[in-house]
Amino acid sequence: MSVIELTTFTVEPGKTAAMLAARPGMVEAFRRDRRGFVAAKLIRVAEDTWLDLVEWTDDTAWDESKAKGGNEPEIAAFFATIDTLVSSDRGVRYDDAEDGRRAARTVAYGPHPSQVGELYLPEGDGPFPVITLIHGGFWTAMFDRRQLTPLADDLRQAGFAVWNIEYRRLGEEGGGWPGTFEDVEAAIDRLEGLDDHLDL
Structure with missing residues (x-):
């Protein structure tokens, strides 16, 4: 289940440009250094107030990241532009909710x-036969794996384990040929040892 970190902070108007300039380096450092980092989105709430939505694969990954703090220079540079930390909360992406x-x-x-x-994973002890879903969308970044969410859930309820994969697409670094195809191959290879309930 994806965990969403919701952090609200303020930045003095005079530091906004510096904060935005430091942002790409911070995100790249997260990709390199933080296990379980999935994505980050920055939202401007008011002139000096920002909301950072960071997605992690699990709670432990977020806890490990918090413990590291500003251990990388790019992360420390971004943190240095923040004036006040208003709040930091945990959430669950709605379409990952166990409802x-x-x-x-x-x-x-x-x-x-x-x-x-x-x-x-369906209910029960397994092992379960596995279906891998690869979404369409002309390889472009405007389409993602969530278009197959209803199908994935229907297959799960029918007793199948489902691996609904994302991959780098056109508009993202590394997307297109050959990156998209390499990602699909790597995603399928990741199934090996992923869960004891899978019948591979």
Whole structure:
């Protein structure tokens, strides 16, 4: 199940440009250094107030990241632009909520935020036959794996384990040929040893 870190902070108006300039380096450092980092989105709430939405594969990954703090220079540079930390909360992406509609967890198979898959397991002890879903969309970044969420959940309820994968697409670094195809191959290889309940 994906864990969403919701951090609200303020930045003095005079430091906004510096904060935005430091942001790409911080995200790249997260990709390199933080296990379980999936993606980050920055939202401006008011002139001096920002909301950072950071997705992690699990609670432990977020806890490990918090313990590291600003251990990398790029991360420290971004943190230095923040004036006040207002709040830091944990959330669950709604379409990952265990509300009976889905039961999935997000697993990274590479360092890029799009190199992830969602593993759905049906009820029971297994082992379960596995279906890998590869979404369409002309390889472009405007389409993602969530278009197959209803199908993945239907298959799970029918007794199948489902591996709904994401991959780097056109518009993202490394997307297109050959990166997209290499990602699909790596995602399928990641199934080996991923869960004892899978019948591979």
